[in-house]
Each structure stands twice: as C-alpha cells, then as structure tokens.
Amino acid sequence: MAGKSTQTDVPQIQIRLVTKQLQYAVPDYPLSIPASVFVSELNNLVNELLKESGNVSKEVEFDFLVCSEFLRTSLLEHIRERGISVEDVIDIEYIEKHPPPEPQDCLIHDDWVSAVAVCERWILAGCYDNTLHLWTAKGKHHLTIPGHTSPIKAVAWISLDEENGTFVSASQDQTAIIWKWNVESNSVESIHTCKGHERGLEAVGINTTSNLMATGAWDTMLKIWSTSLHDENEDGESFSKRQKTDCSKTRVPVRTMKGHKEAISGVVWSNKTEVITSSWDHTLKIWDTELGGIKHELTGNKSFFDLDYSNLSRTIITASADRHIRLYDPRSTEGAVVKTIFTSHTQWVQALHWSTTEDHLFMSGAYDNNVKLWDTRSPKAPLFDLSGHEDKVLSCNWSNPKFLVSGGADNTVRIFKSKCAVK
Known part of the structure; x- marks a missing residue:
C-alpha cells in the first residue's frame, strides 16, 4: 500500500497513468510502485502495459509530467520538492518524447552571422561584413546582397509569394533597408532606406x-x-513622378517613441498595434503604437539581449546576461510576472525563438556556442543540446516548424531538422 516502507526503506506510492494521446492509453486504475522510480522505469512500465493491451508493438519513448513539470529526478524527489505526500495518489501524464532535431546543413559565410530569418524554404542571413545572403533550406546559396556600410544586426521577412519576396535588414550604419526580391530572376533591389535613428540599429520586427x-x-x-513598397509622404499620398528621384528612396518613421534609457536589444509585435521591447536598461516595455505610449513595463535585474512573444501561449521569453532565460506572463495579476527560469547555458544568452506550432517549445542560442531546444515544462534541463557551432551563437529562428536555424561567430548558419512527435 502507499506509504508503507519496503525492507530497503523506499516507500511505495500509488500512481495513476493518464495521457491525452489516445493511441497510447492504458487502463487508468491506481498502480503501486516504488517511489524511487526514474523516467526509465516508468517508460518500461508504460511499454509493458501497452504490450499487454496489444495496442502498440514497438517500444515508444515517453516523457512524464507530474504537477505540470517533466520528471527529471526520482519521482520521490520530484513530489517532495512540491510538498506532495507519498500517501496521495499521484496522477502522471505521459506524452511521447519529442524526437531530437537532426543536424542538416552548415552554411559557410565570410564573417559572423548576426541575424537569421526563415520564410518557407528560404533563409535570409545578415553578416558582420555588411552583406545579406539568401539560401534555400537545403543549403543552396542564391544571392549575396551588398548595400549596408556596417554590420547587419537584424533581418525580417515582410512578405513572400511565388514571384516576389520583400524583407528588411537593420544595421549598425543607423539605417534599415527594405528590399524587393524577384524570385524568378533572382535579383534584388533596395526599395527604401529608413533613416531616423542616431545610432546603430539592433532589432527589427514586422x-x-x-x-x-x-x-x-x-x-x-x-x-x-x-x-x-510605394513612396508615400506623411499623409499617405503618393509622390508625383517628378519627385521620384533617388532621394525619395529615403523613408522617415511614422512614429518615434521614447522610454528606454539604454539600447533596445529586441523588438517583437504581439498584434498589429502592440510592440514589446527588451533593453540593456533591465526593462521590458509594452507599447501602444497607435497612441504612441507605454502600456506596461516589466523590470528585471540584468540587461536583456533578446526576447520573443508566443501567440500560442501569450507569454514572453527573455535572454539575459546572467545566463538565464525567463518566461514572463504579461497578463499576470497575481504573484510574480516571472513564471519560470530556465537554467542550462553557461554564458550570455543572446537569441531566442518560440516554436510557431507548439506552445511549450522554444529554442535559444548563447555565447557558450550552444543552441538548445526547450520545453517550458522542463526548466532545469533543455530537451536537447544542438551542438555544432564552434563559437558564440548570435541569432536563431524557428519560423518554419520544420527547421531550427542559428547563426554564429563561427561564420556559419546551422540548420537542424525538427521532427514532430505524434499527437
């Protein structure tokens, strides 16, 4: 029975195995097991029950959620940390373990790759030698694009169809350039140079x-x-043909907003009018771009180097100088706004990106040369370390669910193929 000690002084505990993946369902009556079990023993147990039921013929690897967090220690240690009695019947939810992403291509550049953005099968990379590069996700180089006069720090896709793509690059030369790419002829032209910042740009978001x-x-x-892509003055009217000289390529901002005290390191839109920024001044700010003001501010105790917002979970992840990643819930009205701290990187975390299809998954890149794939239900350890970079990781992107992409100071873009577990 639960709570009784065996001769080896390990208490037995009663558990109930539950799953949302119906193809792996086993009877949910309580089972009595040693409280000292680890994931491997629970895996064996579930696979034995599946074999008995005749539902699954091959071994399946599972992860186990106890109190909304993945089991990474013994079951006894896990429940004691959370103040749960061994007398209770413990519900353990099991889900198929996420398969490891597979290293695909390594795209070699002439300088540090400080920015990457993926759209469908295309990868856009920005480098410290002032150039942009277009690649396919299969590793074929399509185009080198000069135009900036200082390192490129951020890139983003605006639109893409079969005929044309538009994207933007932001540089330390104090400008952002909007580019139009003719896919068929594989030619690019600079449409607008956005001028207005008085120091180098660090971040751009669409x-x-x-x-x-x-x-x-x-x-x-x-x-x-x-x-x-059209020339517009501040009233939104097109310039006359007479004015369409090279100067009309210069675009001025629609709005300038003040509030941060140090460099803005990250910019992400949470909807069509709301922007969230991270800064070296230890704050995150949520802005209303129509009213031109700050709606909300979150304060940290270290400089923030990047952030991302998930439209699925409506939460923010941040990268910091203290090696930690933090998850913030900006809607939180009770308790701390920092909901989880993810600890595994050993140096500055520089880049983050949420999965666009899985609300628990995100990737990170850091100065420890590592890219990590995380599940928010496993804060003490990532699901996987994605090795390959031989120097600092400066950027990452997961806009296409099939590919995790990262750029680094080893002059490479690394592509990891993401395989989804069975739903």
Whole structure:
C-alpha cells in the first residue's frame, strides 16, 4: 500500500497513468510502485502495459509530467520538492518524447552571422561584413546582397509569394533597408532606406498584418515605419513622378517613441498595434503604437539581449546576461510576472525563438556556442543540446516548424531538422 516502507526503506506510492494521446492509453486504475522510480522505469512500465493491451508493438519513448513539470529526478524527489505526500495518489501524464532535431546543413559565410530569418524554404542571413545572403533550406546559396556600410544586426521577412519576396535588414550604419526580391530572376533591389535613428540599429520586427515594422537602436528610440513598397509622404499620398528621384528612396518613421534609457536589444509585435521591447536598461516595455505610449513595463535585474512573444501561449521569453532565460506572463495579476527560469547555458544568452506550432517549445542560442531546444515544462534541463557551432551563437529562428536555424561567430548558419512527435 502507499506509504508503507519496503525492507530497503523506499516507500511505495500509488500512481495513476493518464495521457491525452489516445493511441497510447492504458487502463487508468491506481498502480503501486516504488517511489524511487526514474523516467526509465516508468517508460518500461508504460511499454509493458501497452504490450499487454496489444495496442502498440514497438517500444515508444515517453516523457512524464507530474504537477505540470517533466520528471527529471526520482519521482520521490520530484513530489517532495512540491510538498506532495507519498500517501496521495499521484496522477502522471505521459506524452511521447519529442524526437531530437537532426543536424542538416552548415552554411559557410565570410564573417559572423548576426541575424537569421526563415520564410518557407528560404533563409535570409545578415553578416558582420555588411552583406545579406539568401539560401534555400537545403543549403543552396542564391544571392549575396551588398548595400549596408556596417554590420547587419537584424533581418525580417515582410512578405513572400511565388514571384516576389520583400524583407528588411537593420544595421549598425543607423539605417534599415527594405528590399524587393524577384524570385524568378533572382535579383534584388533596395526599395527604401529608413533613416531616423542616431545610432546603430539592433532589432527589427514586422507586425502581424505586415504593413508596419518597428526598429530599436542604441539611441534608445523605438521607431515605427511603413513597410509599403510605394513612396508615400506623411499623409499617405503618393509622390508625383517628378519627385521620384533617388532621394525619395529615403523613408522617415511614422512614429518615434521614447522610454528606454539604454539600447533596445529586441523588438517583437504581439498584434498589429502592440510592440514589446527588451533593453540593456533591465526593462521590458509594452507599447501602444497607435497612441504612441507605454502600456506596461516589466523590470528585471540584468540587461536583456533578446526576447520573443508566443501567440500560442501569450507569454514572453527573455535572454539575459546572467545566463538565464525567463518566461514572463504579461497578463499576470497575481504573484510574480516571472513564471519560470530556465537554467542550462553557461554564458550570455543572446537569441531566442518560440516554436510557431507548439506552445511549450522554444529554442535559444548563447555565447557558450550552444543552441538548445526547450520545453517550458522542463526548466532545469533543455530537451536537447544542438551542438555544432564552434563559437558564440548570435541569432536563431524557428519560423518554419520544420527547421531550427542559428547563426554564429563561427561564420556559419546551422540548420537542424525538427521532427514532430505524434499527437
């Protein structure tokens, strides 16, 4: 019975095995097991029960959720940490373990790769030698794009169809450039140079309707710009043909917003009018771009180097100088706004990106040369370490669910193929 000690002084505990993956369901009556079990023993138990039921013929590897967190220690240690009695019947939810991403290609550049963005099968990379590069996800180089006069720190796709793509690059040369790419002829032209920042740009983000972009820079300013390819003045009217000289390629911001005290390191839109920024001034700010003001502020105790927002979980993850990743719930009205701290990187965390299809999964890259794949239900250890970079990881992207992509100071872009577990 639960709570009785065996001769070896390990208490027995009663558990109930439950799953949302119906193809792996086993009877949910209570079972009595030693409280000292680890994941491997629970795996054996579930697989034995599945064999008995005749539902599954091959071994399946599972992860086990106890109190909404993955089991990474013995069951006894896990429940004691959470103040749960060994007398209770413990519900253990099991889900098929996420398969490890497979290393695919290594795309070699001439300098540090400080920015990457993926759209469908295309990878856009920005480098410290001032150039942009277009690659296929299969590792074929398509185009080198000069134009900036200083390192590129951020890139983003605006739109893409079979005929044309548009994207933006943000540089330490104090400009962002909007580019139009003719896919068929594989030619690119610079459509607009966005000028207004007084120091180098660090971040760029496109809103959910792709008609606006936001940039953050070392001048502490957040600027909002139109992404339209047409020349417009501030009233939205087209310039006359007479005025369409090279100067009309210069675009001014729609709005400039002040509030940060140090460099803005990350910019992400949570909807078509709301921007969230991270800064070296230890704060995150949520802005209303229509009213031009700060709606909400979250304060940390270290400089923030990057952030990302999940439309699935409506939460924010941040990268910091203290090696930790933090998950914030900006809607939280009770308790701490930091809901979880993820600890595993051994140096500065520089880049983050949520999965666009799985609300628990995200990736990170750090100065310890590592890319990690995380599940928010496993804060003490990532699901996987994705090794390969031989120097600092500076950027990462997971916009295409099939590929985790990272860029680093080893002059490479690394592609890892993501395989989804069975639902």
